[in-house]
Amino acid sequence: MFSINVNGVDHQVAAPGEAPLLFVLRNDLGLNGPQFGCGEETCGACKVLVDGAAVPSCRLPLQRVGTARVVTLEGLAEDGEPHPVQQAFVDEQAMQCGMCANGMIIEAVALVMRGNPTDAGIHEALEGNLCRCGTHHRIARAVRRAADELWR
Amino acid sequence: MSTAADGTPIDDWIEIHAGGRVTVKTGKVELGTGLLTALAQIAAEELDVAVENVDVAGPWTGRSPDEGYTAGSRSIKEGGAAIRRAAAEARQVLLELAAAELGGGALSVTGGVVSGPRGSRTYAELLGGKPFNRTVSGLAPLKRPESYRVVGTAVQRPDIARKAYGLGGFVTDVRVDGMVHARVVRPRTFGARLAGVDASGLPEGVTVVRRNDFLAVVADREEVALAARDAIRPTWTDGDPVPPMGELFSWMRRQVTEDQELIDGSARGQGSIVRDYHWPFQAHASLAPSCAVADVRPGGATVYTAAQGVYPLRRALAPLLGLPPASIEVIHREGSGCYGHNGADDAAADAAVISQELGRPVRVQWTRFDELVWARKGPAMTTRMSADLAPDGRIARWTSDIWSPNHGGRPSRPEQLIAGRLRDGIPEPDSTTYIGGGRNARVDYEIAAQRVTMHWLRRPALPGSALRGLGATANTFANECFMDELAGLAGVDPVEFRRRHLSDRRALAVIDTVAGASGWGGPPPPGRGRGVAYGRYDGTGAYVATVAEVSIVEDAVRVERLWIAHDCGLIVNPDGLRNQIEGNAVQSLSRALIEQVRWDSGGLLCTDWQSYPILRFTQIPPIDVILIDRPDQPPVGAGEPATIATAPAVANAIAAATGVRLRQAPLGGRLR
Numbered sequence: 001m002f003s004i005n006v007n008g009v010d011h012q013v014a015a016p017g018e019a020p021l022l023f024v025l026r027n028d029l030g031l032n033g034p035q036f037g038c039g040e041e042t043c044g045a046c047k048v049l050v051d052g053a054a055v056p057s058c059r060l061p062l063q064r065v066g067t068a069r070v071v072t073l074e075g076l077a078e079d080g081e082p083h084p085v086q087q088a089f090v091d092e093q094a095m096q097c098g099m100c101a102n103g104m105i106i107e108a109v110a111l112v113m114r115g116n117p118t119d120a121g122i123h124e125a126l127e128g129n130l131c132r133c134g135t136h137h138r139i140a141r142a143v144r145r146a147a148d149e150l151w152r
Numbered sequence: 153m154s155t156a157a158d159g160t161p162i163d164d165w166i167e168i169h170a171g172g173r174v175t176v177k178t179g180k181v182e183l184g185t186g187l188l189t190a191l192a193q194i195a196a197e198e199l200d201v202a203v204e205n206v207d208v209a210g211p212w213t214g215r216s217p218d219e220g221y222t223a224g225s226r227s228i229k230e231g232g233a234a235i236r237r238a239a240a241e242a243r244q245v246l247l248e249l250a251a252a253e254l255g256g257g258a259l260s261v262t263g264g265v266v267s268g269p270r271g272s273r274t275y276a277e278l279l280g281g282k283p284f285n286r287t288v289s290g291l292a293p294l295k296r297p298e299s300y301r302v303v304g305t306a307v308q309r310p311d312i313a314r315k316a317y318g319l320g321g322f323v324t325d326v327r328v329d330g331m332v333h334a335r336v337v338r339p340r341t342f343g344a345r346l347a348g349v350d351a352s353g354l355p356e357g358v359t360v361v362r363r364n365d366f367l368a369v370v371a372d373r374e375e376v377a378l379a380a381r382d383a384i385r386p387t388w389t390d391g392d393p394v395p396p397m398g399e400l401f402s403w404m405r406r407q408v409t410e411d412q413e414l415i416d417g418s419a420r421g422q423g424s425i426v427r428d429y430h431w432p433f434q435a436h437a438s439l440a441p442s443c444a445v446a447d448v449r450p451g452g453a454t455v456y457t458a459a460q461g462v463y464p465l466r467r468a469l470a471p472l473l474g475l476p477p478a479s480i481e482v483i484h485r486e487g488s489g490c491y492g493h494n495g496a497d498d499a500a501a502d503a504a505v506i507s508q509e510l511g512r513p514v515r516v517q518w519t520r521f522d523e524l525v526w527a528r529k530g531p532a533m534t535t536r537m538s539a540d541l542a543p544d545g546r547i548a549r550w551t552s553d554i555w556s557p558n559h560g561g562r563p564s565r566p567e568q569l570i571a572g573r574l575r576d577g578i579p580e581p582d583s584t585t586y587i588g589g590g591r592n593a594r595v596d597y598e599i600a601a602q603r604v605t606m607h608w609l610r611r612p613a614l615p616g617s618a619l620r621g622l623g624a625t626a627n628t629f630a631n632e633c634f635m636d637e638l639a640g641l642a643g644v645d646p647v648e649f650r651r652r653h654l655s656d657r658r659a660l661a662v663i664d665t666v667a668g669a670s671g672w673g674g675p676p677p678p679g680r681g682r683g684v685a686y687g688r689y690d691g692t693g694a695y696v697a698t699v700a701e702v703s704i705v706e707d708a709v710r711v712e713r714l715w716i717a718h719d720c721g722l723i724v725n726p727d728g729l730r731n732q733i734e735g736n737a738v739q740s741l742s743r744a745l746i747e748q749v750r751w752d753s754g755g756l757l758c759t760d761w762q763s764y765p766i767l768r769f770t771q772i773p774p775i776d777v778i779l780i781d782r783p784d785q786p787p788v789g790a791g792e793p794a795t796i797a798t799a800p801a802v803a804n805a806i807a808a809a810t811g812v813r814l815r816q817a818p819l820g821g822r823l824r
Contacts (some may be wrong), residue, residue: 016414073318097184097489098315134738
């Protein structure tokens with residue numbers, strides 16, 4: 001039995017310690033935000049915030065999470081209001097199929113919380129997140145919009 | 153024009169609920185293109201209701217109309233036309249009901265409320281919760297495009313908010329009571345037989361499902377199934393022979409083919425100018441691998457899938473499972489973007505076969521390896537173009553010989569599903585029909601003497617099927633690179649050369665528009681070159697013209713900017729359309745520059761994102777999209793057209809910048 005803090009709530013999880021956090025989040029906690037994309041930490045679809053850093057969850061063993069605070073796409077909203085990055089993705093209609101959206105939003109949240117990025121900084125920060133539908137420019141616009149809102 | 157709705161009950165398409173909301177039922181699936189939002193706009197427009205009050209119910213066998221596949225950029229043109237007719241008929245019925253209740257006088261409708269001199273009634277009051285019980289006659293008056301208020305506006309997609317907030321809805325998010333997790337186990341070759349299995353190293357609690365060459369591991373917990381997949385030791389025989397990768401195109405030209413003249417004009421033989429162009433195998437490379445959930449019971453089955461056609465998949469699953477089609481429910485849930493026939497159908501069949509074996513609901517999640525190796529590929533093609541130029545600089549003769557396999561491998565029989573072939577130990581059947589490879593083989597340039605000959609391969613080097621654009625991608629690459637080469641030989645500017653061979657005003661408009669936007673005619677910035685390409689998708693679809701500007705950095709191609717002019721008739725949703733065109737541009741640029749499926753004697757070498765890379769954020773240039781709206785022209789699809797012009801525009805730009813003519817995709821990193 002492991003205790004993990006996800007989206008501000010402590011959960012007792014009866015899962016093997018080597019179970020990837022992604023499967024624990026999806027299958028034990030019933031979350032839908034993080035998606036399986038490659039299982040090899042190369043696409044970004046499964047990213048979550050671990051103590052504020054955007055990390056892939058597909059190979060992160062449950063037993064390594066410890067007391068870190070895990071936040072998923074579902075946990076970004078505050079007081080029922082979507083995070084500015086989520087709102088900006090809606091405003092810019094910044095996805096097509098949406099399978100990459102989780103990782104893009106999570107990475108963007110980590111980015112804009114560190115400071116107001118340059119346009120080049122946005123592209124560089126998202127370099128490790130793949131999008132096959134080709135919505136990169138919309139995603140970058142959404143991150144710009146959210147960053148400007150947060151840092152104006 | 154007749155539509156799928158004509159002669160069918162209105163109730164198959166439209167429901168008015170007691171609470172006032174409207175449900176529109178479609179057999180077309182949301183692939184991430186925003187299609188369902190566009191269909192809601194079309195229904196809202198004809199019904200005179202607020203688009204926010206329209207819900208679109210996706211494909212579900214037995215509940216939604218059978219509209220075949222969502223493919224070929226036909227969903228707005230055909231699916232939209234059907235809903236438009238059904239909605240117009242529904243509005244007419246509602247007006248008749250209102251007239252009966254309100255008596256005479258002129259009636260008008262706004263926001264789902266019918267008003268007249270003697271009062272008003274909402275649609276819900278008139279019919280809420282009750283059926284129309286009327287057939288779509290096809291005769292109800294349709295709104296005139298100039299009066300549109302919803303169609304043509306940038307309505308936001310409701311699914312985007314759901315996805316941004318993590319509210320679920322994907323096929324990967326389906327959970328069924330008692331569901332177990334499965335992984336399939338497959339080699340990187342095709343046609344290999346399963347000679348043996350060493351299951352000694354498996355974790356506890358794993359069930360191995362083996363029937364002939366079908367092998368899967370199943371566990372209550374997903375990570376256990378994944379670990380079992382890595383631990384199991386199957387022995388495979390050699391797979392089907394595949395030509396060496398470096399000899400693919402010459403191998404294709406040596407095969408026995410079925411030949412088909414697409415244009416048997418006055419041109420015979422070959423012209424004096426001969427060029428060869430080649431297009432590689434490419435992968436859908438969907439961002440998330442395919443996934444499906446199936447619950448097969450003795451008397452029926454329920455299957456959740458992201459496949460492009462729920463009814464066709466049901467027809468293939470019924471004999472696979474030995475169940476009557478009517479006992480199988482196939483329910484669409486959104487998956488990763490698929491751009492054609494990816495692994496979605498096959499994952500559904502995998503889940504169904506395993507569930508039937510175990511008598512339990514099963515979730516199959518393909519791995520990245522499964523998707524890159526086993527999802528069908530966009531087929532390689534090779535083309536020989538020839539032409540003669542007349543003294544006036546016009547093309548006097550044009551021929552193309554195109555070697556292509558079938559691009560239409562979508563399943564309708566069990567042996568067309570991977571699970572069916574492996575479980576029953578039967579080989580992939582040879583093609584008996586050929587589609588897709590001839591898309592855009594014919595050019596719409598005005599050339600007196602033309603010959604276009606398809607040389608259809610009965611069996612491709614690798615299993616292939618529909619990938620965005622199908623043969624139009626390779627054919628437009630050949631046609632538009634060749635046009636550029638001919639322009640150079642004629643000593644005519646490439647834009648002007650194309651204009652001289654076109655009279656269709658819409659074709660000329662996209663070319664002139666993109667030329668104007670890109671500053672064509674003026675010199676490009678130092679060290680850069682520009683190239684242009686044009687095409688009308690599938691001969692009768694959208695018009696697109698693209699200009700690419702490239703530079704060469706240390707012998708590598710760098711695309712600096714793309715301009716795209718696009719005319720798909722009436723624009724239903726301009727923002728959704730821009731999203732599609734931008735996405736087409738990025739994906740087709742990735743395919744043009746870096747994508748090809750590689751293999752060696754041991755099988756496919758594209759097994760992960762390192763061995764099948766796609767363009768990343770910092771590699772994507774600015775893209776300018778210029779939309780040409782034609783409210784007087786019917787809307788045609790935009791899911792594929794902008795794909796076709798990118799590669800030739802880039803190749804033509806490379807030639808302009810360097811003098812080096814590349815005739816084989818991918819184009820990146822081949823200049824030395």
